[in-house]
Amino acid sequence: MEMCSREEIMDLCRQNTQVLPKQLCLPPCSTKEELRTILTETTVRKFSDLPHDILMDIIAMLEIPDALRAASVCSSWRSVHTKLHNLGKYKRHQTPCFLYTSQSIGENIACLYRTYKLTLPEPPISRRYLLGSSDGWLVTAEERSEMHILNPITGEQIALPSVIIINQVTPIFNRKGELCKYRYSRHTAEGVTESPMTLPLDKLRYFFHCKAFLFYDKFVRSYIVVLIHNPQKQISFARLEHDKWTWLPPHLGIHDCAYKDGLLYAVTLFGEIFSFDLDATVIIAKVIMSRTKEYACERIYIVHAPCGDLLQVWKPQEGNGNWVDEITGFPALVSNTQNTRIFRVDTVAKKLVQIFSLDDHVLFIGNNQTSCLGASEYPQLKANHMYFTDDFECLSSKSMWGLRLDIGVLNLEDKSIDEIVAPRLFLKCRAPVFLVPNPSLMNSTLHS
Numbered sequence: 001m002e003m004c005s006r007e008e009i010m011d012l013c014r015q016n017t018q019v020l021p022k023q024l025c026l027p028p029c030s031t032k033e034e035l036r037t038i039l040t041e042t043t044v045r046k047f048s049d050l051p052h053d054i055l056m057d058i059i060a061m062l063e064i065p066d067a068l069r070a071a072s073v074c075s076s077w078r079s080v081h082t083k084l085h086n087l088g089k090y091k092r093h094q095t096p097c098f099l100y101t102s103q104s105i106g107e108n109i110a111c112l113y114r115t116y117k118l119t120l121p122e123p124p125i126s127r128r129y130l131l132g133s134s135d136g137w138l139v140t141a142e143e144r145s146e147m148h149i150l151n152p153i154t155g156e157q158i159a160l161p162s163v164i165i166i167n168q169v170t171p172i173f174n175r176k177g178e179l180c181k182y183r184y185s186r187h188t189a190e191g192v193t194e195s196p197m198t199l200p201l202d203k204l205r206y207f208f209h210c211k212a213f214l215f216y217d218k219f220v221r222s223y224i225v226v227l228i229h230n231p232q233k234q235i236s237f238a239r240l241e242h243d244k245w246t247w248l249p250p251h252l253g254i255h256d257c258a259y260k261d262g263l264l265y266a267v268t269l270f271g272e273i274f275s276f277d278l279d280a281t282v283i284i285a286k287v288i289m290s291r292t293k294e295y296a297c298e299r300i301y302i303v304h305a306p307c308g309d310l311l312q313v314w315k316p317q318e319g320n321g322n323w324v325d326e327i328t329g330f331p332a333l334v335s336n337t338q339n340t341r342i343f344r345v346d347t348v349a350k351k352l353v354q355i356f357s358l359d360d361h362v363l364f365i366g367n368n369q370t371s372c373l374g375a376s377e378y379p380q381l382k383a384n385h386m387y388f389t390d391d392f393e394c395l396s397s398k399s400m401w402g403l404r405l406d407i408g409v410l411n412l413e414d415k416s417i418d419e420i421v422a423p424r425l426f427l428k429c430r431a432p433v434f435l436v437p438n439p440s441l442m443n444s445t446l447h448s
Helices: 006-013 019-023 032-041 052-060 064-071 075-087 395-400
Strands: 097-100 109-112 116-119 129-134 137-141 147-150 157-159 169-173 179-184 197-200 209-217 222-229 234-239 254-260 263-268 273-277 285-289 298-304 310-316 319-324 331-334 341-346 351-355 361-365 371-374 385-388 408-411 433-435
Touching (some): 052 064, 052 075, 064 075, 129 433, 147 209, 209 254, 222 254, 234 254, 263 298, 298 371, 310 361
Parallel strands (some): 129 209, 361 385
Antiparallel strands (some): 097 109, 097 433, 109 116, 169 179, 179 197, 254 263, 263 273, 298 310, 310 341, 319 331, 385 408
16 A cells, blocks of 8 residues: 655644644644644654544544545545545535646646645636636636536536527627627616627627626525626526526626525615515516615625624725836725725614624625624634725736736725735736635535
């Protein structure tokens, strides 16, 4: 039986000072440094000879990226990880990971920063637009502007209903009957906003796609994809088992969505909140919060806190700067993220109540599903901080031009901002997202 690398094992074991000594029959220790010393001084053993139930307990306590690393150490650990994966017996909450692509690491490679490189299926992830991430899945638009959902951990990928089924998009075929262009009709339920556009296949995603989410409807055991799209940020949704998109007019200016107890919540650029029962025969919008502001000068996010409160997050747009970015040499945009405001939605009084601290909670906002987590369950995260990625209106152009992306960690107490990663290896790629690793395969009956 092959010997596992002691250094690789120790690197993984140092993450947990309470469970691992007990599982490995080592003396108790209170710090990672003590654990390292004990492991170093322990008589050399074949870690691969440990009973599978003990190995499974160890790997089940790891974060998913580290469990993947453990599986690559030796055949014994790989076998245990496969069994653990199939049974779905991971024991810990998975910390959101910073996922990015980069031209330097390959077209089909995505990175969970500092930890693991993932080889993903075609089409190349580096050529896709990342429209969002939810429940461990990415929603992407490839070079023909068609959409997929992709689980980077399992490699599972599912094509979404074609973009030509959406109300505002019409296919254009050449003389050979091949799809060659799209006609993008810029209309809303209230009328035509601008003249239609004829676009190459890869350009529709520049103008049409905005942000996407994947939600699980536990009442009908079905996955729903919600797409915010232009013109004027409308909503359409699709169920994975149905080959159609359903348009939800007449609401415009949607910035963010959340899903809870069978209801889709949508917030507009003016702070309005609507809820939709997507299982109803006739879908009607219920007003949760009326218009709260007159001017649209912030990005607005909506999220349910663990305590049950509904929150709105107002993140100011970037302003024009008069200095040059020291990395790219391009004119820089000035981040105003330190002026972000957070409000609790009082659904009874129909008003917003500003809150100035998240206490022991953490926010994640950006081009991913907005989430609010308890810091006590995620020891790697900082309480009363907001982790953010860039979701600028022209994000794809901003990335390709090499402009500095507005990404970091905001301390809500002193308003300071720290880098998430340095150096910025993702400088000229599609904008990164936060992703909660999900090792589960989607039930094949839902999309057969």
